[in-house]
Amino acid sequence: MFVVGILLIFNEPIKNWLVSTMSERQMNVSRQQIQENELHKGQFDFAKVKSIDTTQVVQAAVNSDVSVIGKLAIPAVGMRLPIVKGLSDAALSTGGGTMKPDQVMGEGNYALAGHYMTNKGILFSPLEDTQLGQQVYLTDLEHVYIYKITWKKIVDPTAVYLINDVSGDTMVTLITCADGGVNRWAIRGHLVSREPANKQTLAVFSAQ
Numbered sequence: 001m002f003v004v005g006i007l008l009i010f011n012e013p014i015k016n017w018l019v020s021t022m023s024e025r026q027m028n029v030s031r032q033q034i035q036e037n038e039l040h041k042g043q044f045d046f047a048k049v050k051s052i053d054t055t056q057v058v059q060a061a062v063n064s065d066v067s068v069i070g071k072l073a074i075p076a077v078g079m080r081l082p083i084v085k086g087l088s089d090a091a092l093s094t095g096g097g098t099m100k101p102d103q104v105m106g107e108g109n110y111a112l113a114g115h116y117m118t119n120k121g122i123l124f125s126p127l128e129d130t131q132l133g134q135q136v137y138l139t140d141l142e143h144v145y146i147y148k149i150t151w152k153k154i155v156d157p158t159a160v161y162l163i164n165d166v167s168g169d170t171m172v173t174l175i176t177c178a179d180g181g182v183n184r185w186a187i188r189g190h191l192v193s194r195e196p197a198n199k200q201t202l203a204v205f206s207a208q
Helices: 002-026 031-037 054-063 125-129 199-205
Strands: 068-074 079-084 096-098 109-113 135-139 143-155 171-178 183-196
Touching: 002 054, 002 079, 031 068, 068 199, 125 171, 125 183, 135 171, 135 183, 135 199, 143 171, 143 199
Parallel strands: 079 096, 109 171
Antiparallel strands: 068 079, 068 135, 096 109, 135 143, 143 183, 171 183
């Protein structure tokens, strides 16, 4: 009983530490690795996405088989994460998962989903604190794409239309849980600039 009690007490801190460690480690990706990972197949079945738990996180940490294809940063809320292909347990335990198999960074509606954690600084939890006008940065280490947040709303979980492309618009859509998982936060930004990836433009993805 004592051992079980200890595990229950430290379950959440251990899970948070593992997620933070995995996210940080996967930020150390090269352009060549991204190009190779872009060829991998991801898991895009929304029905298989489940709430994050310690077992899921431990398995992701041990296997470390995610395909990182970029980086995401929202400096205003201290958010910086790897972008991972697909919506597998491992992908969503590590960073932001791509929601469509054919999406291309800097084109159409680039949609990412991530878990909301009780620790506000982990995974997609900081999205709750974003405000209109703030900037979202994406990179594939070839270019840096800068978006301006223009829309933020709590939506029903069935609002999957939000990830569809909109003719003539180039945007990013970020989705995470709201109201304890009953609803979803949806944040949308429109592309304002595309810059070459270099030391200066990539600084936003580094820990300050």
